[in-house]
Amino acid sequence: MGSLQKLLKRNKVKAAYKACRDPEYFSRHANVHKPTYLWIGCVDSRVAAERIMDVEPGEILTFRNIANQCQPGESSIESVIELALEKFGIDQILVCGHYDCGGITQAVCGHGDSPLNSWVDPIRDLHSQFAKELDSLEKENKINTMSRINVAAQVAHLASHPVVKQCWEQGRKLEVHGVMFDTGTGDLLDLEISQSAPSTLEDSALLEKLATQAIAEPARA
Template identity: 25%
Template sequence: MHISSLLSILVAISYVLADPSNHHQQRGIRSEQFPKLIARETTSDLELLSRGNKAFRDNIAASDPGLLQKLADEGQSPPFLFLGCSDSRVSEGTVFNAKPGELFAARNIANQFLGADVNVQSVLAYGVAAVGVKHVIVMGHYGCGGVAAAIASPPKGQIDAANGVVQNWIEPIREIFRTSNRSEIVELRNKNAGRADIEEPKINEPGFRALVEDNVKASVRRIATSPVIANHYGLFKSRTRDSTNKPAHDVFIHGWVYNIVNGEIYDLGVSVGPPGKTIPASPFPPVPKHA
């Protein structure tokens, strides 16, 4: 963006914010109040999405021409529920080269499953009880910004609303970092002890990578012990039907980690299944020792 264009935008924004006539609009600024210059500057960004959508439609039409209509007519029955990070580099559809209808999904900062998060709880409940997913996959990724922020020192001084929300959200990861007995995490914790200026770690820092993995394991444990899964296992054990009148089915929970550098996925060896059921063999290798 040219300097002159940037200055024009800043002037326009300051004018809108300062306009007394907008005082009653405390919840936001109407799009029509921005000059057409802003629309011109952002058109190329939106065109990227338009071109992507066309490519998607063209690819589906060529590879599986009836798929979208079939899903619209018959509804969804994906075998997988994916809980991943909101990071743009780890989109489940891209990472697994998945087609529509294959992955039921929820994503949030640092792929956390928390009891207080109504959204992720409802996704799990609907996925298991109504959609009929067979595998719940928690997948973290190395270089995760949410995990890195949980290692770094909290912001100094007054925290704005946005930062406050993020800091509250990553507190469970800070707790894992504070209490873990894993050697890589203990070593990093000792190295940072007494410091108030801890920066986010580099992607290959062993303690950082270990915390990414342990955060995934924590979410797997929370899902496995959640009321939703406990209820489903109870249904499975008694072979009764759930509220949707569907027979109880096997649900397995897996913990994986994704390497954003090379696109590889590793299995953390923490899969959980119904009592007495054999865990399916993982198609992904365990985390390499050098990693």
């Protein structure tokens, strides 16, 4: 049996199991799509938002790319921000990085001319910006610390986004959070860099402030 057939069989078994336990499960969720969270995460197959947060279908609008980036002007992130805030009225945005991130490793250690290397170039710039804090660290710690800095940078980008700022100026509740997923323990960790109002800092100063806060290993419950 080929790989697709295996997946289709597993889907059939799971769907039947869900329907047996709750006959209205699929019909109930099919008519409800009112997410309250926007999850911006990495494409890494170990970092699945619904499983990490243990939520039902329809609760999270999920957006993923390599190394969970929110680069200003990039069409896909611009589109999802518009969808999340203007169509669904979402009031919670989570930027989730993770430990042992291949995209971060590529940015820190990789070289060459390729679409992947071009994609992670902004992370290379971050790495250069915080070289003083990173250079003394051994590789694993350096990659994981860089992952936290990257999350902080994306939170700063979102906090500076015109649509996000407009929501705040209109008095709407909107919070932007930075979190890390530990692939080794399953823990979702708060970096404590949440933003819920326009910053008085310039964009670059806000990024530096949040990234500096994120360098320290987050507390674990």
